[in-house]
Amino acid sequence: MTINQTKFYELWLNNIPGIGGATSKLLISHIGSAEEVYKSKPSSLKKVLGIGENTVHSIQQSKKYLSKIENEVRKIEKGDVRVLTYTDEDFPKRMKLQKDAPYLIYVKGKAKGLHAAKTVGIVGSRSANQYGKGVTAELVRELSQFKDINIISGLAYGIDIQAHKSSLDNKVGTIGVLANGLNKVYPSIHSKVAHEMVNEHNSGLISENLMDSEPDGPKFPARNRIIAALSDVLVVVQGMKKGGALITADIANSYHKEVFAVPGKIDDPLSEGCNNLIKYQKARILTNTNDIIKMMNWDIQPVKSKQTILFSENDLSKDEIVIVNLIKEHDYHIEELAIQLQTPIPKLSGRLLQLELKGIIKLKPGNIYGLK
CATH class of the missing domain: 1.10.150.20 (5' to 3' exonuclease, C-terminal subdomain)
Structure with a gap:
């Protein structure tokens, strides 16, 4: 780029x-x-x-x-890395919805899966055993029935790398979120998988860190919030009492995402984290892929409908038309509108007021604007 x-x-x-x-x-x-x-x-x-x-x-x-x-x-x-900022059209829309989203991300590979219709984050223990890896592989295989789906994970040992490998095996797009810069892969043993992801149309690597940044303690929880933000639903497959996977689950809950956990033996340390998530109602129990499909209504094909906009563009200025076309997509907070339009709030407020007076948009609680 x-x-x-x-x-x-x-x-x-x-x-x-x-x-x-x-x-x-x-x-x-x-x-x-x-x-x-x-x-x-x-x-x-x-x-x-x-x-x-x-x-x-x-x-x-x-x-x-x-x-x-x-x-x-x-x-x-x-x-050959792309830089996407919050104001760019290609910046992941799921991330824009979170207040603590990074202002800028680095992207390596086409990474079309960032805009997939369905996204599933899969995280878990770095010390995963064959049971956990097997559950992950089967989960990805069954999710591959959906055409426009992407698997999000962190390229770490254990469950993460299994999720990425299984995605590539099943020709499912997968995004790896790194806690370091994109000039290196951490851990380096996963470089081959990372290379395959970069060269697959719907896959790729992303990071919010400088190109040569080393991974350190604070960067991992920050990475986890990106995984949570990009995922429509987060699945925890094996996790000890404390660890990054549970942090990701907590963040996903704070984002009001659906969280699932795979149960395990009550005396298995690798399942203690998942069992506790279920026990304390921080995650739904996952016994098979249908649990996700039913909860997310992915087996139901909704009928698309468009709202009829009853106004003539001849009645609007060029700036007002741009605002209305943006709000057609979904409601916006005034600060998000200002960022998208790169217009200072004082100037934008005047244009929004004119659109309100014309009966085209309305101000909702929390400084959020939508079509009337």
């Missing part, structure tokens, strides 16, 4: 120390774009609610180190 000027400044903003995805999205929703944030004076930045002295200082200091971003750009282009 060739990095243009817009992407360059988005990479700069994303890598300012102390500024995470939420702050990046906040700044862009008020100022318009990463490049405009770069050009803004400290006095303008301070006017954004929630942006304090420390954040403004970090932004000003980071302007001195653009060579670091230039070096990152070279690595991205050499590695």
Whole structure:
């Protein structure tokens, strides 16, 4: 991927120390774009609610180190990696729904499965035994009956790598979410599988970390939230009392995703985590693939219907037409609209008010806008 000027400044903003995805999205929703944030004076930045002295200082200091971003750009282009930001059309829509979603992700491979109609996250113990691996393989095989489905996991030992291998064996798209940069595969023993995933149309690797980033403690829970966000349903296959799989399950529950756990022997440490998830009603029991299919209504083909929009585009300005076409897809929070349209909230508010007065959209609780 060739990095243009817009992407360059988005990479700069994303890598300012102390500024995470939420702050990046906040700044862009008020100022318009990463490049405009770069050009803004400290006095303008301070006017954004929630942006304090420390954040403004970090932004000003980071302007001195653009060579670091230039070096990152070279690595991205050499590695044939794409960079997707929250404002890009190809940024996974499932991730956009979560407040703690990263502002920017790196993608290697076509990874069309990021937009699959159905996604299943499969995670579990790194020390999985043959029972756990067998359950995973059979689960993926039975899910392969659906044409547009993708398996999400973390490329780790045990259940993760089994989920990826079984997906490739059954010609099911699979996405690996890494806790390190895309210039290396961790663990390296999984490099062959990772290579196959990158070269499969619906599969690929993604990360929110700099290209040469090493995996460390905090990066793994952060990786787990991406797995949870990308999954319509999360399945935990074997897990000890504490571990990353259970963290992923907790995050998935906080995102109001469906969580399933595979039960095991009551005296087996590898099943203690799953049994506890079921016991404390943090997961539904999974005894066969039909449990998922029925819960998700995947065996029912819904009748698609379109809402009739009763207005003439001749009555709207070009900016208003763009807003309406966006809201046709689904309801949007005003900050998300501002980010999508790269329009400061004060200017956007005026356009939204005009559309309200024309009876085309309505404001819902929580600053959410939808069609009337």
